[in-house]
Amino acid sequence: MKPTDLGTYAKNTWCPGCGNFSILNAMRAVLAQLDEEGLPVEEVVLVSGIGCHGKIVDYLNVNSFYSIHGRTLPVATAIKLANPERKVICFSGDGDCLAEGLDHLIFAAKRNIDITLILHDNRVYGLTTGQYTPTSPQGFKGKSTPLGSAEPPMNPPELMLVSGATYIARGYTHGIDLLQRLFKEAILHKGFSFVDVLQVCMTYNNLYESYNKCVYEMKGNDTSSFDEALRLSRSWRYDGPDAPIPLGRFYQVDAPSFEEVFPGFELVDLDEAKREKKISEVLERMI
Amino acid sequence: MKPTDLGTYAKNTWCPGCGNFSILNAMRAVLAQLDEEGLPVEEVVLVSGIGCHGKIVDYLNVNSFYSIHGRTLPVATAIKLANPERKVICFSGDGDCLAEGLDHLIFAAKRNIDITLILHDNRVYGLTTGQYTPTSPQGFKGKSTPLGSAEPPMNPPELMLVSGATYIARGYTHGIDLLQRLFKEAILHKGFSFVDVLQVCMTYNNLYESYNKCVYEMKGNDTSSFDEALRLSRSWRYDGPDAPIPLGRFYQVDAPSFEEVFPGFELVDLDEAKREKKISEVLERMI
Amino acid sequence: MEDFSTLIGGIAGDGINEAGATIGRLFNRLGYRIYMYYDYPSLIRGGHNFSLIRAARRKIGTHRDKVDVLIALNQETLERHRERLKDKSFIIYDADKVKPLDLKSSACGLPVSQILKEEGALSIMKNSCILGGLCRIVGIEWQVLEDVLSMHIPKELELNLKVAHRGYDSAVEFCRIEGLNQESLPIMTGNQAIGLGLIRAGLKAYIAYPMTPSSSLLDFMAQSAPGFGLRVIHPENEIAVMLMAQGFAYAGIKAAVGTSGGGFCLMTEGLSLAGQAEMPVVIMMAQRAGPSTGLPTYTAQGDLHFILNAGQGEFPRFVVAPGDAEEACRWSGVALNMAWKFQVPAFILTDKSVSEGLYSLDISIAETREEHPILWDGEDEYHRYKYTQTGVSPLAYPSHRGQAIKANGYGHDEHGITTEDPKTAVAMADKQLLKGEALAKEMEEYEAVAVHGDSGSNTALLCWGSNKGVCIEAAEGLGLKAVHVVVLSPFPAQRLKEALKGAQRIIAVEGNSTAQLARLAGLYGINVDEKILKYDGRPFSLDDLISEIGRTLA
Amino acid sequence: MEDFSTLIGGIAGDGINEAGATIGRLFNRLGYRIYMYYDYPSLIRGGHNFSLIRAARRKIGTHRDKVDVLIALNQETLERHRERLKDKSFIIYDADKVKPLDLKSSACGLPVSQILKEEGALSIMKNSCILGGLCRIVGIEWQVLEDVLSMHIPKELELNLKVAHRGYDSAVEFCRIEGLNQESLPIMTGNQAIGLGLIRAGLKAYIAYPMTPSSSLLDFMAQSAPGFGLRVIHPENEIAVMLMAQGFAYAGIKAAVGTSGGGFCLMTEGLSLAGQAEMPVVIMMAQRAGPSTGLPTYTAQGDLHFILNAGQGEFPRFVVAPGDAEEACRWSGVALNMAWKFQVPAFILTDKSVSEGLYSLDISIAETREEHPILWDGEDEYHRYKYTQTGVSPLAYPSHRGQAIKANGYGHDEHGITTEDPKTAVAMADKQLLKGEALAKEMEEYEAVAVHGDSGSNTALLCWGSNKGVCIEAAEGLGLKAVHVVVLSPFPAQRLKEALKGAQRIIAVEGNSTAQLARLAGLYGINVDEKILKYDGRPFSLDDLISEIGRTLA
Numbered sequence A, B: 001m002k003p004t005d006l007g008t009y010a011k012n013t014w015c016p017g018c019g020n021f022s023i024l025n026a027m028r029a030v031l032a033q034l035d036e037e038g039l040p041v042e043e044v045v046l047v048s049g050i051g052c053h054g055k056i057v058d059y060l061n062v063n064s065f066y067s068i069h070g071r072t073l074p075v076a077t078a079i080k081l082a083n084p085e086r087k088v089i090c091f092s093g094d095g096d097c098l099a100e101g102l103d104h105l106i107f108a109a110k111r112n113i114d115i116t117l118i119l120h121d122n123r124v125y126g127l128t129t130g131q132y133t134p135t136s137p138q139g140f141k142g143k144s145t146p147l148g149s150a151e152p153p154m155n156p157p158e159l160m161l162v163s164g165a166t167y168i169a170r171g172y173t174h175g176i177d178l179l180q181r182l183f184k185e186a187i188l189h190k191g192f193s194f195v196d197v198l199q200v201c202m203t204y205n206n207l208y209e210s211y212n213k214c215v216y217e218m219k220g221n222d223t224s225s226f227d228e229a230l231r232l233s234r235s236w237r238y239d240g241p242d243a244p245i246p247l248g249r250f251y252q253v254d255a256p257s258f259e260e261v262f263p264g265f266e267l268v269d270l271d272e273a274k275r276e277k278k279i280s281e282v283l284e285r286m287i
Numbered sequence C, D: 001m002e003d004f005s006t007l008i009g010g011i012a013g014d015g016i017n018e019a020g021a022t023i024g025r026l027f028n029r030l031g032y033r034i035y036m037y038y039d040y041p042s043l044i045r046g047g048h049n050f051s052l053i054r055a056a057r058r059k060i061g062t063h064r065d066k067v068d069v070l071i072a073l074n075q076e077t078l079e080r081h082r083e084r085l086k087d088k089s090f091i092i093y094d095a096d097k098v099k100p101l102d103l104k105s106s107a108c109g110l111p112v113s114q115i116l117k118e119e120g121a122l123s124i125m126k127n128s129c130i131l132g133g134l135c136r137i138v139g140i141e142w143q144v145l146e147d148v149l150s151m152h153i154p155k156e157l158e159l160n161l162k163v164a165h166r167g168y169d170s171a172v173e174f175c176r177i178e179g180l181n182q183e184s185l186p187i188m189t190g191n192q193a194i195g196l197g198l199i200r201a202g203l204k205a206y207i208a209y210p211m212t213p214s215s216s217l218l219d220f221m222a223q224s225a226p227g228f229g230l231r232v233i234h235p236e237n238e239i240a241v242m243l244m245a246q247g248f249a250y251a252g253i254k255a256a257v258g259t260s261g262g263g264f265c266l267m268t269e270g271l272s273l274a275g276q277a278e279m280p281v282v283i284m285m286a287q288r289a290g291p292s293t294g295l296p297t298y299t300a301q302g303d304l305h306f307i308l309n310a311g312q313g314e315f316p317r318f319v320v321a322p323g324d325a326e327e328a329c330r331w332s333g334v335a336l337n338m339a340w341k342f343q344v345p346a347f348i349l350t351d352k353s354v355s356e357g358l359y360s361l362d363i364s365i366a367e368t369r370e371e372h373p374i375l376w377d378g379e380d381e382y383h384r385y386k387y388t389q390t391g392v393s394p395l396a397y398p399s400h401r402g403q404a405i406k407a408n409g410y411g412h413d414e415h416g417i418t419t420e421d422p423k424t425a426v427a428m429a430d431k432q433l434l435k436g437e438a439l440a441k442e443m444e445e446y447e448a449v450a451v452h453g454d455s456g457s458n459t460a461l462l463c464w465g466s467n468k469g470v471c472i473e474a475a476e477g478l479g480l481k482a483v484h485v486v487v488l489s490p491f492p493a494q495r496l497k498e499a500l501k502g503a504q505r506i507i508a509v510e511g512n513s514t515a516q517l518a519r520l521a522g523l524y525g526i527n528v529d530e531k532i533l534k535y536d537g538r539p540f541s542l543d544d545l546i547s548e549i550g551r552t553l554a
Ligand SMILES: Cc1ncc(C[n+]2csc(CCOP(=O)(O)OP(=O)(O)O)c2C)c(N)n1
Pocket: A050, A051, A052, A053, A054, A068, A069, A092, A093, A094, A095, A096, A097, A120, A122, A124, A125, A126, A127, A128, A133, D209, D210, D211, D212, D238, D262, D263, D266, D293
C-alpha cells in the first residue's frame, strides 16, 4: 500500500503552508507503512474533533468518525472497548481538546486506554478565525482578547504526565521525519499515547520563525523516568517564545491499559436462546 | 460574631458521623473569626455544587449560590469578577469537581483566580448512594462497579500543582484544628486556593480507621518549592490504603491573580448620557 | 379483601424500600398483583421514607390514600400518616421506639429492639422482625415469609429467619388475607423492566452517569453485566456518556444510556450528532421534578417537549413513555429495535414513578424480540449515507478491507465526506424526513395509543406515562374512558383521534403545570377541555384523581 | 436606478466580506439603504466567497438573484455567477487572473497585479484597486470613495488610496448611480446591532465561546469592552459561559451570552438553573444549518422549538427573533429589560442571515432604553424568592450586613433554603406561572407581530426572523399581506390572529424543513395552508420567494 492509496476525493481546504499538511502526510505514510508491516489499515479507526484539524479525516480513506468539538475521546473510547483489536487514533485541536473537552483528555490518560491522540497544537482557534486557546501565551492578542489574554498557558505534556498517560511526545510540523517516528511509536504503544504537535497556523499564529529558532530534539533522555520527563516537559511551558523547545519522546512506560482491565469479566456473546434462558432465571429471582 | 450566629433554620440532613459536619463547623468558626478580624461575613459568597457536600450552604447564614453538579467554579469566577472585593468560597464534591466539572477546576487553577475551593473528598458519590469517583482506588466496588472499578485514581493536589493553583493543602475531617487553620489560610490567600479534605463518608466509604492509621501532618516542608510540593503530593496517590498520608499545606506561592489582570483595562461605569454619547461615536464610524 | 394497602415508614437508612418490596413479594406469593410507591427525600440517613404497597387481584399501577395496615418504625410515621387510617386499619409499630397514639385502630407493638438484642441481630434486621409480625397479623403463613426471605436475603439468612419468627410469634392474627388462585408474577421496578427489555432486544452496552431516578437502571445493568456480556460504563460525565454511545453504535454495538433532566441537557449536543451522523442510540430519560436540581427524588412529567425538540436542527426521533413495568419492558425493546432499524435516537421517557415504582410483570405480555438492522450487502463501494427509498442506509461496521466506513456529524455526502453543497444539504435533510415517515409508517403497526375503561363513555381521561394506572382505575370506577398515549413521537395522531372518538369532554391528567401532552395533542387539532395537573412531585393516588375528576365534572 | 445589486467574489482570504461592506458604504454615502448577504464556506483560505450588495431607496433586507455589476477576483466567480448577469450587467475583473467569458455583458478588466506591483502594494490592496474601478464604472465620484476608505482603512491608507486611484483611472464610466436625497445611515451586521442594543440597555458583561455565526458578536463586544466598561470573557467552554452569566446575574451585573446550536446544547442545563434560581440572563442564539455541526457558515431556522423548550422542567422565558439589524438593536434591549424585570432567561434568536447580514440602521427606530429591575427595599429580612402578586421577587445583591442572599437551583423556600415540601413546590411552580403571565401581560404593550404589504389582501405570508425582509418585498410586489412574528415567547397569539384577520390563505415561509413557526401557530388554532420551506443553508432571494409563491398560488 502506498500513502497515496489513502487519499480521498475531498478537496483539501487548509490554507497554503498550514502545518496540518505535515500531519496528514506523516500519518498517511505511517498508516501505509503499518499496513505493510501487518497492521491492516481497515483495523484503524480515526476520530476527529471540530476545527481545522478535524478536516483530516476527510482526507484519509480510512474508517473514521467526524465527531464534535472537544469530543474525540469518548467516541474513541467506546470504539476501542467495542473491539480492543482496533487501533484508534484521535485528531484533536488545542481548543477542542484542552478547552472544550479537557475533562475527557485527563480521563483518557487516567484510564490509560490504548488510544493515540494527536494534538494539532497551533495555539489558536483556527476555524473560528483566531482566538486565544489554552496554550496561547499570556497576553496573546486574539479576536476575543484584543488587549491580550489574561491567562497563562497550560502545559499539555506536563498535564498528561501527572494524569497517567504512558506515552508522551512532542513533534513539530517542520520536521516530518520526527513526526512519522513519533506517530508510529504512539500508535504501536499500548496505553494512552499523547503527541503534542506544534502545528503552525499560517494565518492566525505563524510561529515558524520562532519555533525554527528554538526547537531541538531530545537525545538520550531517560523516557522511563517520570522525573526526567517532568523536568523536560517543564523546561518550556508555552510562555516565552525564545526558550529552547524540546521535541521528541518525553515519556514511555508500560502499564495496564483500560481495555485490558475493563469490564472485569470475560465478555460473552449470548445467542438468543441462552439470553432467554438467563432472563428467565433473572425473572425467577424476582418472584 | 459567634459561629452559631451563622446557622440557619434548615434541618441538617447529613448522616450521623458524616465528615461534612467537621467542614461545616470549621468553616463556621473561621468565618465568624474573620468577621471579627475585619473581613465582614457579608463580603463572603459561598457557592456549592450538588452532592451531600452541597447542602452546606443551607446550613450557613451567608450569601450563597446553590449551583448545579460540577459547576461551582464558573459561577464563583463571575461573582469574583463582578466585584473583586468579595471573598468567594466553593464547596465541591469529588464527583462534582473531579468528574463532572474537572475542566473548570483546571482552568480556575490556570487563571489563579482568587477563589477558595474546598473539596469534600469522600472518594465516593454520596448523594447518589455509593458509586466510585475519580479519587476512589482502583478496584473500588461501588454500585456502578460491583466487580471493582477499572480506573486508577486521580491525585488532585498534584493535578492542581501543575495546573497553576497557588495554594494547595490537604485536611482531614478528624482534625478540626488543622481544618480551621487551612481554611483560614486558603481564604486569605490571594489566588486560587485548593483544599483537599479527606472527608469521611460514614455510609458508603468509611475510611476513618485507615485514615487514622495513616495520616500525619507535614512539618517544616518548604511550601514555596514546586519540587517539594510535588514530591509530597505524590507520596500518597489515593491508591493503597496503608501508605502515610500527608496533611497540611503542600504549596503556597505568590503570583498575579486573574481578577488583577482581567479585563486588561480600568473598568468604568458609564452613566446613561455618557453611554449614549459613546454609542453615537460608534454609529458615526459605521457610516 | 382484594385490595389491600400497607404502608411502612421510617427514616432513610431503615431499608424502607426493601422492606416494602418484601411486603409486595409476600402478597405476590398469594397470587396478588402488586404496586408499590416509594417516597423518600434526597438524603441518606434520617428524614422520612415510606413505602406504600398495594395488592389487588387485577394488575394495578397506583396507590390509595388509605391503608389497611400501617407499619411505623418511628413516631413520625405514625404522626404523618394517621390520616390514612380507616376504621378497620391495623397499626404495627416498633414498641421500643413508638408511642402509640390514642387511635381507634387496632394496634400491635412488637418488642423489636428486645428481640434483636436477644438474638444478637443487627439493627437492620428489625425489618425481618416486623415482617414476621405483619404476616401473623394479616394471616400470611409462616412458610410464605420463609420462602421470600430465603430467596431475597443475601446475608445472614438464618439469623433473619430467627428474628422474623420471633416477630411472628409475638403477634396475633387480626385478619386473614386469602390467597388468590393466580400464579405469582415477577415483581420489579420500571427501571429493572427497562433493563430486561433492552437486554432481551440485544443490548450490548449501557453507559450512564448516576442520576436519580435513573441510577437504579445503572445498578441493574452493572449487576447484570457479567451474566449477559454487557459493557457497563460509568464515565466522567453525561457528555462522555452520550458520545460513548455513538462510538459503540458506530462499531455495531447496541448501546443505551440513562439519565434525568440535568444530565440529559448535557447530552443534547451528542443527541444532535446522533441525528446528523445517523447513529442509533437509546436514551432512557427518567423525569423528576424540575427545573434544575428541583426535587431530585420526586416525580414529574415536565420534560416532554424538551425531549421532543432537544438538539439543534431537525431529525426524526422515537419517543415512548411506558406507563408501568410491563410497558417499560416491551417498549424498551421496541425502542432499541426502532433506533437500529431507522438509525435514529430513541427515547424511553419515564419518570420517578415508573422508574422506581414496583409492579407485577407478566413477561408474556412484555415480550419484544431483537430485530436486526439493515446491513450492507458487501457489494461495490460502501457508502455510509447512501440514499434509499426509506432514507435508511445499510449499515456496515469496521473492519472491511478496502472500505472506509465514514461517520460524520458535519454536513456530508453519501460517502460521509464533508460537504456544504446546497443540493446535498437538501437531499440529506430530505433523507431525514424520509426516515421520519418510514418510522411513522412502521409505528402504525404498534398499539401506540391504548383505550381503557368504558370505551363508550363520552368523557375521556387523556394521559401518558406513569398516570396510566391511576387513570385506568379512576375511569373504571367512574365509568369513563381512559386514553393512554404510549408513543409520543412519531405522534400517533390518527390512533389518538380514533381512541377519542365519541368523547365530548376530554380531561388531560398530567404531572406538570402546563399540560404538555394537551399542548402536543393540540398541534394535531385535538383539544382538551379540562386539565387536572399535579406538580408537587408526588404521583396522583387513585383517591386524589377521583376527587379531582369529581370537582372537574361538577 | 433605485435597486442596484453588486456581487464581488473571490477566495477566502481575499477580504470579500470587507470589500462588500465597502461597496455598501459607497452606496450608503449616496443615500441608499443597504443589504448585504455574505456567502462563505467553513474554511480559512481558498474556496469561494462572495458578497451580494444591494442598494435601494427604501430599507431592504433581502438580495436579488440578478446583479447589475459582477466583480470577479477569480475565474471561479465568473463561472459560478454568470447566471446572475442581465443584459445590461457590467463585469469587472482582475485582468491578470481572470479570462473574460464570451458574454454579451460589458466588461472591464483591471490590470490589478500590475498596478499593485508598480505601487509596491500588498496583495490584499487589490480590493482598493477594484473598488476604484467600480466607482468610475458606476459613476460614483472619487471623493466618495476617498471618504469611505479614509474612514475604514486602518493601515496604509495612503497607499490604498493611491492604488484605488489607479483603479479609478484605469476604468471608464458605464453608468451613473444617482445620489438620493436621503441621509446616510450607519450600516452594520445584525450581531453588531445586538451588541449596541444590549450595551444601550445597560449590559455590563458578555461571555461567549466562539461559534459561527455568533462569534462576531464576541469580536464586537471584545472591541467595545474598554469604551463601555464591559467585562468580556471567553472561557473554557459553553457550560462555563452559561454558569458565569448566572454568577454575574447573582451579583447584579447585567450579562449576556452568545452561541449557536451545538454550544447552546451545552447551556441547557444552566438555562434550567436560571429558570429555577430565577437568574436573569440573555442568550443570543444564532442559528445555522444543523443538525450537529451541519453547515456551520450557512443559515437556518431550525432551532425554534428547541429554544422554546430547552432545559428540564417548566419556567417562563422570553424569545424574540429580530428580522434585521434595526429590530435586532431594539429588541435586544427589550430582551435585557425583560430578563431583569421578570428574572427569566431571555433569548435573542437570530440566524446566520441576520447575525452576519449587513443592514442600514436607523437608530431612532432601534432605540430601547435601560429599565431597572425591582429592588429590595431594605426593610425586614431579605427573601430572595419572596412570593408576590406578579411572582417577581425584589432583587438584592451582596453585600448587605445582616442579610444572606441565597440563590438556589434546588427546590427552595422563599428564603432560598432547600426544601422538598410538596406545598412549597406547588407554590414555587405557581410563582413561575405567575411570572409567565406577568411577562405576557407586559408584552401586550409591544408590537410583537408586524403586518406589512397589502394588509387587505386575503393571502398572507407568515414568517419570522430573517425572512422578514424578503417576505415584505415579495408581499409588496405581489399585493399580499406579510405577517412577521417578532416575539415567539410568550407567544402573541392574539396579535397574530388579528394580524391574520381576513387572510383566507396563509403561506408559511421558513428556513427549515418542518415549518416550525407554522407548528407553533397551530398550537393556538392558527392553521397554515401552504408552506414554502428552504433548507439548503442559503437564504431566500426575493426572486426565489416570488417564484415559489407563484408556484404555490398557481
Ligand atoms: C460546542 C461547540 N462550540 C464551539 C464550536 C465552534 N468551533 C468550531 S472550531 C472551533 C475552534 C477550533 O479551535 P481548535 O480546536 O484549536 O482547532 P483548530 O481550528 O485550531 O485546528 C470552535 C470553537 C463548535 N463547533 N462546537
